[in-house]
Amino acid sequence: MDLVPLKLVTIVAESLLEKKLVEEVKRLGAKGYTITPARGEGSRGIRSVDWEGQNIRLETIVSEEVALRILQKLQEEYFPHYAVIAYVENVEVVRGEKYV
Amino acid sequence: MDLVPLKLVTIVAESLLEKKLVEEVKRLGAKGYTITPARGEGSRGIRSVDWEGQNIRLETIVSEEVALRILQKLQEEYFPHYAVIAYVENVEVVRGEKYV
Amino acid sequence: MDLVPLKLVTIVAESLLEKKLVEEVKRLGAKGYTITPARGEGSRGIRSVDWEGQNIRLETIVSEEVALRILQKLQEEYFPHYAVIAYVENVEVVRGEKYV
Numbered sequence: 001m002d003l004v005p006l007k008l009v010t011i012v013a014e015s016l017l018e019k020k021l022v023e024e025v026k027r028l029g030a031k032g033y034t035i036t037p038a039r040g041e042g043s044r045g046i047r048s049v050d051w052e053g054q055n056i057r058l059e060t061i062v063s064e065e066v067a068l069r070i071l072q073k074l075q076e077e078y079f080p081h082y083a084v085i086a087y088v089e090n091v092e093v094v095r096g097e098k099y100v
Numbered sequence: 101m102d103l104v105p106l107k108l109v110t111i112v113a114e115s116l117l118e119k120k121l122v123e124e125v126k127r128l129g130a131k132g133y134t135i136t137p138a139r140g141e142g143s144r145g146i147r148s149v150d151w152e153g154q155n156i157r158l159e160t161i162v163s164e165e166v167a168l169r170i171l172q173k174l175q176e177e178y179f180p181h182y183a184v185i186a187y188v189e190n191v192e193v194v195r196g197e198k199y200v
Numbered sequence: 201m202d203l204v205p206l207k208l209v210t211i212v213a214e215s216l217l218e219k220k221l222v223e224e225v226k227r228l229g230a231k232g233y234t235i236t237p238a239r240g241e242g243s244r245g246i247r248s249v250d251w252e253g254q255n256i257r258l259e260t261i262v263s264e265e266v267a268l269r270i271l272q273k274l275q276e277e278y279f280p281h282y283a284v285i286a287y288v289e290n291v292e293v294v295r296g297e298k299y300v
Binding site: 133195 | 271272290
């Protein structure tokens with residue numbers, strides 16, 4: 001079986017940002033995404049306010065290049081304004097050619 | 101503390117497949133699984149149709165051997181017919197003996 | 201961009217344990233957490249009973265030291281009494297300084 005090493009990028013954010021984030025990751029090269037409902041609490045006192053209400057957990061499997069593009073974008077345009085968490089993991093994917 | 105290196109297999113699929121997938125992973129050696137609700141969009145235009153409605157995100161922690169068996173099965177019998185995503189990650193698990 | 205290697209700890213448990221687990225991980229050093237709804241089945245016959253009803257999937261990004269503290273605590277005080285799954289993964293995080 002053909003397992004392809006790729007990057008899994010996970011973004012946790014307010015659900016109001018969903019549409020914008022989906023457009024962003026697709027524009028930056030993601031071919032798909034999965035969203036699960038989430039809620040939580042952030043690292044600064046002020047963020048518990050932001051985090052009230054519903055959050056989303058958006059996952060997308062991408063190449064390393066696209067992963068870095070997405071994280072860069074989040075760092076520049078989202079983190080200064082929104083309560084957003086983003087992290088990247090190594091995954092091995094079946095049918096990896098679909099993701100790049 | 102005893103941390104055991106194992107594989108975390110994640111499968112995202114239409115929720116109609118849940119029962120079938122759960123039976124499949126258990127038959128192939130998984131001792132348990134976790135399901136979270138999900139939705140998303142896939143890599144081909146045609147898949148956004150398949151992905152409408154509710155999806156599930158099924159996770160199971162297994163040995164490498166069982167992980168490969170599950171992915172092989174998905175590749176042979178699910179990917180040709182259904183909108184399914186599957187990937188595998190390295191995890192370290194407490195009470196690892198429960199999973200193999 | 202500054203990606204910091206950290207640990208992602210995932211805990212799956214009965215939702216009745218949510219408040220207790222959140223307090224526990226914060227007390228042990230976690231600066232935040234994300235919760236998604238979940239359900240599933242465990243490795244022992246007896247656990248499928250415990251697992252009926254709603255579960256939660258709690259994720260927290262922490263230093264390796266805090267991750268080990270959390271897993272140790274779970275092992276000592278939760279695993280003997282509750283149906284709990286816990287595992288740890290390597291992640292790379294944007295704005296890693298927020299998590300330690």
